[in-house]
Amino acid sequence: MKVLLFFLFLISIAFWIGSMFFLSLFTAPTVFKVLPQQQAGTLISHIFSKYYTVGYICGLIAFITSSVIWFTENNGKRNIYLVRVILIAAMLALMVIAGEIIRPKALEARANIRKLPSTSTDQLEERKRFAKLHTISVAINTTVFLLGVTTVFITAYTIKE
Template sequence: MLETLASSVFLMAMGVWLGGVVFFSFFTAPVIFERLPRNQAADLISVIFPRYYKLGYACGFLMIVAGLYPSWREPGLGMATLSLSFALLATICSIYAGVVVLPRVRRLRQTAASSAGTSEHSANRAAYIRWHQISVTINSAVLILLITQVLIYGYRIRFVVAGDA
């Protein structure tokens, strides 16, 4: 019973988080930047981002809590422990992106915009671009970790839980 509950919560949180990352990254953000002027698009995205990261925090927390039971039950450092580790890493990445990177990107974007036409503009713009790229890289890492989670989960269902060899 507890195994079923833990697996269901883990799977649901993983699916919601992965779906959110895919939908935002490949559908929402590109359409917003395609349809709106760049500054308006950036303003809208900056309103969405805190909610986007909160979704990651909540789903990551649920995955970690739900992943504790199977990792404790499986002998040795098996797939459940690997899965739990990846959930923890994805959650840490999401927290870092939301708590550290997002405020810095916002601040650097404002600084770059307000320094237009000054000698500092190039350096400010470069700093903004660098931290924006860090944000994109972290988001990509979370996406890869979540896709890997799907593969691990499928492996665990087939080989570990079902005992299929």
């Protein structure tokens, strides 16, 4: 049982931060290089809906398995396991904020940009709004990624023997 829990924990973290790494460094830049900006934005928004779903599923699996491991262990590593649970909870919470709060607002701003005349001040305001939301989303997702890498390091540290 312990091996299965640890395997599910590891695979969920690997898929989660791996998908973040690949999307950020390869998929998005390539899409925006190959396609016109409007088409690239549409494609990336479709990819992001799946990206966040993967994050929610992997995050939930990582949180549950890590919590069970922490709860059932009675060795000297309980405190470090608790830190791991807290990091994963923070990652999952941030992922939900980015996907369920920031993303819908960014999609709305992008839709408004497309329907407003390019010379209007309203479109300029929507562009500023979109840029701000995009910056927030990038910051949140970068934080989730770094917390994930930290979680992997902590996990490696606990099995160093």
